Amino acid sequence: MPPSEFQHLVQKFTDDSITAAELQQLRQWVLEDRDADMQEAAIEAILHHSHPAGHMPADKAAMFSYILEEANRRTAATSGAVVVSVKRWWAAAAAAVLLLGTGLYFLTRPKPPATVAQHSVHSILPGREGAILTLADGSRLVLDSLQNGVISRQGRADVRLQHGQLLYTHNGAAAALPAYNTMTTPRGRQFRVMLPDGTAVWLNAASSLHYPVVFPEGERSVTVTGEAYFEVAPDPHRPFTVKTANGAVIEVLGTSFNVNAYTDETALRTTLLQGKIRVKAAAGNSILQPGEQAVITQTVTVNTHANTAQAVAWKNGIFNFQHATLEEVMRQIARWYDVEVVYEKNIPAITFGGEMGRDLELKDVLEFLQGSGVHFKLSGRKLIVMP
Amino acid sequence: MSNTSDNERELLRLVAAGDENAYRLLFDRYADRMYMNALHFTKSEELAQDLTQEIFIRIWVNRLKLATVDRFDAWLFTVARNVIRNELKKKILPVENEAFLHTYFRDNNLTPQERIEYKELESSVHQAIRNLPPQMQTVFLLSRQEGLTHEEIALRMNISVVSSKTYMVRCLLAIRRHLGKDAVKLGIVVFFLFK
Numbered sequence: 169m170p171p172s173e174f175q176h177l178v179q180k181f182t183d184d185s186i187t188a189a190e191l192q193q194l195r196q197w198v199l200e201d202r203d204a205d206m207q208e209a210a211i212e213a214i215l216h217h218s219h220p221a222g223h224m225p226a227d228k229a230a231m232f233s234y235i236l237e238e239a240n241r242r243t244a245a246t247s248g249a250v251v252v253s254v255k256r257w258w259a260a261a262a263a264a265v266l267l268l269g270t271g272l273y274f275l276t277r278p279k280p281p282a283t284v285a286q287h288s289v290h291s292i293l294p295g296r297e298g299a300i301l302t303l304a305d306g307s308r309l310v311l312d313s314l315q316n317g318v319i320s321r322q323g324r325a326d327v328r329l330q331h332g333q334l335l336y337t338h339n340g341a342a343a344a345l346p347a348y349n350t351m352t353t354p355r356g357r358q359f360r361v362m363l364p365d366g367t368a369v370w371l372n373a374a375s376s377l378h379y380p381v382v383f384p385e386g387e388r389s390v391t392v393t394g395e396a397y398f399e400v401a402p403d404p405h406r407p408f409t410v411k412t413a414n415g416a417v418i419e420v421l422g423t424s425f426n427v428n429a430y431t432d433e434t435a436l437r438t439t440l441l442q443g444k445i446r447v448k449a450a451a452g453n454s455i456l457q458p459g460e461q462a463v464i465t466q467t468v469t470v471n472t473h474a475n476t477a478q479a480v481a482w483k484n485g486i487f488n489f490q491h492a493t494l495e496e497v498m499r500q501i502a503r504w505y506d507v508e509v510v511y512e513k514n515i516p517a518i519t520f521g522g523e524m525g526r527d528l529e530l531k532d533v534l535e536f537l538q539g540s541g542v543h544f545k546l547s548g549r550k551l552i553v554m555p
Numbered sequence: 556m557s558n559t560s561d562n563e564r565e566l567l568r569l570v571a572a573g574d575e576n577a578y579r580l581l582f583d584r585y586a587d588r589m590y591m592n593a594l595h596f597t598k599s600e601e602l603a604q605d606l607t608q609e610i611f612i613r614i615w616v617n618r619l620k621l622a623t624v625d626r627f628d629a630w631l632f633t634v635a636r637n638v639i640r641n642e643l644k645k646k647i648l649p650v651e652n653e654a655f656l657h658t659y660f661r662d663n664n665l666t667p668q669e670r671i672e673y674k675e676l677e678s679s680v681h682q683a684i685r686n687l688p689p690q691m692q693t694v695f696l697l698s699r700q701e702g703l704t705h706e707e708i709a710l711r712m713n714i715s716v717v718s719s720k721t722y723m724v725r726c727l728l729a730i731r732r733h734l735g736k737d738a739v740k741l742g743i744v745v746f747f748l749f750k
Contacts, residue, residue, distance in 0.1 A: 182595040184720070186660060195648045198640070208636040215592055215632040215639075222715035224590035226604050232582050235608055236575060239615035434574035451561065465565045493575055517575070 174203075175210035182214060236517035244514030244555070292530035292549070295373050295504045297332045299359035304347035304381070311351075311359060322381040323347050325364060336364040338382045346380035353394070355506035358482070363390070366401035367408065370483045373503040374430070395428045397483045400443070412436055416464045419446040425456075426479045432499055436464040439479035485527060489520040494542060498553065505530045507551040516542055516555045563627055570615075571622035578618070582611055585631055594717045596639050597647055598659055598724075606642055610635050659724045683730040690714075691729075694722040 177194045180186040186194070198207065298312030304322060311329065320327040325338040327349070334351065351361055355374045362368050364382050371377050375394025388408040400408045400420045408420040412429040416436055423443025429436045438447055440456040447454050447462040454468040461474030481488035487504075489497050497520055498509045504526060518540050524533055530551075534544045545552040569577035586607060593603035593610075613634050614621075624630045646652065684692055693712060697703045698719075703711065705719040712719070 182592075184660065184717075188657075188660070191656065191660065198643050198648050201644070204640070208640050211596075211639050212632050212636040215635055216628075218592060218595070219588065220591035220595060220715070220717075222591045222594075222709075222718075223587045224604065224607065225600065225714070225718075226590075228583065228586060231586075231604070231608055232579055232611075235582070235611045235615060236578075238608075239612045242612070242616050434569050434572050434577070465568065467561060467565055469562070469565075495573065515573075 171206045171210055174207060175213055178210055179214055182218070233517060240514035240517055292505050292507060292546070294527050294529060295356035295358060295506070297359060298353065298357035299334075299371065300352045300354070301327075301334065302350040302352065304349060312357065322349065325381040327381070332360065334359070334361040336362065336381055338364050346382055346384055348378060348380050350376055350378045352376040355503050363388075365403060365406070365408075368399045370397040372396065372482050392427055392429060394430050395426070395482070397424070397426045397480050399424045414464070415450055416468075417448040419448065426476075426483075428479070430499070430503075433496075437479070438462045438464065439474050439476055441476050441480065481523065482526065485525060487524045487526055487533070489522055489524070492520050494518045494520070494553070497537065498551075501530070501533065501551070505533075505551075507546075507549045510550055510552050512545075512552050512554045514555065515553070518542055564625060567621045567624050567627060570618050571620070573618070578615060581627055585627065586611070589631065589635065591715060591717075592635070593639065594715060594721075597642060598656070598717060598721055600718055600721060602642065602646060606635075606638055610638050613638070655724060655728065658727055659720065684726070687726055687729055691722045691726050694719055695726040698723055 174194075174197060177186065177190055177197075180190060181194055197203075296312070298310070301309045301311055301320075303309070303320060309319060311334065316328075316330050318326050318328050322336075325336050325347075328335045328337065351359060351371060353359055353371050353373055353375050358373055358375075359371050360368065361371065361377065363379055365388055367388070369377055369390075372395035375392070375396060377390060377392050377396060379390040383406060386406060388403070388406050389411065390409075391411045391413075393413050396410075398408075398410065398420070400423050410418040410420065410427055412418075412427065413431065414429070414436055416429075416438075418425070418427065418438055420443070423445055424441040425443075425445055426439045426441070427436070428438070438445070438456070439461040440458055442458055444458075445456050447456060447464060447468050449464045449468045450466045452467045454462055454470050456462055456470065457472075459472070459474060459476055461471045461476075461479065463469045463471060475488075475490060478488040478490055482500075487497075487500060492500075494516055501507065502509045507530065520537070520540055522536070524536055530546075534546075534551075538544065543554040545554060563581075566577045566581055570581060589610060590603055590607045593606040594600065597603050597606060610631065614631070621627075621630065647656075684695055687695065690712070694708055697708045697711065698705070705716045705723070708714075708719040709716045714722075
């Protein structure tokens with residue numbers, strides 16, 4: 169039978185106009201498996217051209233979660249452990265902090281009682297305040313080991329540390345060529361900086377902020393990787409812009425907003441709390457109103473009812489796992505507790521809810537997550553997720 | 556138009572990277588069309604749902620391949636054709652399903668005479684109808700008591716034409732089974748319903 173004739177039969181079968189004799193013919197072809205490729209091509213051609221109206225009566229949400237579950241089961245059955253590889257652009261910075269930190273720790277730690285030492289083997293402490301400051305000349309300062317006070321002079325600007333926040337104060341005009349500093353947080357550290365114009369920036373774990381020590385006339389421009397929350401000081405004469413590694417630019421018109429630009433997240437997300445910002449991606453741009461979140465890939469998609477509390481929870485010392493998938497939750501945990509997350513089998517399709525303090529030990533957080541039916545095994549700093 | 560396809564390419568890339576929310580968007584966009592197509596191939600809501608589910612499971616399992624796909628519908632239909640042909644071979648066309656198909660297609664072409672005969676059978680089958688699930692009962696009664704076409708029933712009940720027919724066929728089969736125990740009417744019912 170020529171392909172067109174077979175397609176004609178299938179077409180009649182689908183639109184209910186097939187006769188008994190034709191049905192018999194169709195049955196023979198399909199059941200005897202003749203020319204399977206041609207049959208599939210015919211079916212595909214019909215699918216392309218038919219747009220039947222109507223809707224599926226099934227509960228789509230329920231079907232969708234079953235689809236993910238079953239797909240993950242099948243993936244698990246065919247492959248072994250899946251190691252989630254996280255891009256570690258910050259590895260060098262983190263190593264530097266670990267080296268310095270470990271050195272200091274061994275030099276200064278009091279000899280602990282044996283029981284405590286045994287306990288500490290099993291407890292992974294939460295992240296805390298800390299960052300590395302890279303100065304214009306390339307030298308580095310570890311901020312969590314420094315006392316309050318002026319820690320550096322950068323041109324005409326003083327760099328001071330005060331109650332866990334870095335402050336820039338300048339006297340006189342900006343130099344012709346502005347000096348740039350970079351604040352970098354490894355995993356397990358976050359930090360705050362007050363820029364010379366009074367803008368406050370909270371930097372989440374595994375993130376960096378690159379900025380001039382004195383903003384020049386006419387513009388204020390910084391570059392961020394990872395995640396940061398900005399409270400921009402209003403200045404109509406100097407617009408504030410935030411650049412990210414994927415090329416997206418956020419233009420600020422005096423405002424509070426969060427930028428999540430982690431490279432291991434699926435998209436860059438900017439959430440606006442107050443004021444107004446313009447988000448520019450490679451193709452297209454969008455102006456955000458308070459309460460909106462822009463999801464930025466090559467284009468910008470605006471979610472008009474963003475959960476702003478969730479977006480900035482980290483700044484307030486909270487994990488907000490509302491509607492977060494297991495993968496999203498584990499990425500946050502990996503960054504804050506500095507652990508490597510490995511999935512023993514599949515990635516279970518679980519969605520979480522609720523909030524937790526970021527000051528809890530890892531085991532307490534895991535205990536909470538286990539309530540949702542996922543299990544964990546800790547081997548060193550490797551966190552193994554088991555269904 | 557190009558906006559939509561740009562947006563879809565982005566979605567596809569997100570899905571390839573494991574973004575379940577992005578996949579949900581694609582699923583919501585295409586599930587109805589896939590389901591309706593499957594319904595026309597299977598003539599059964601349950602099988603059509605199973606097929607839709609199976610197709611979207613396979614796509615998620617192989618989501619990495621979506622990174623290089625430009626049009627999701629083309630990809631969807633490529634996955635679907637295998638699943639559908641398999642279903643035709645294993646469940647829809649085999650001899651076990653012959654009675655269903657026979658009744659299904661025959662019911663398309665009822666003559667006015669047959670419709671009258673069905674009406675006459677109303678009282679005989681009343682008890683059988685009461686045992687049917689509510690939605691099937693409604694379809695049967697709209698068709699056989701009020702004389703509505705499947706198109707009209709579909710509109711009235713907000714279901715598809717295929718669903719209406721499927722319900723009708725299953726009603727008839729259920730009635731036959733039910734009356735099969737009723738020796739008195741068996742001959743005449745079989746004659747009218749399944750000649």
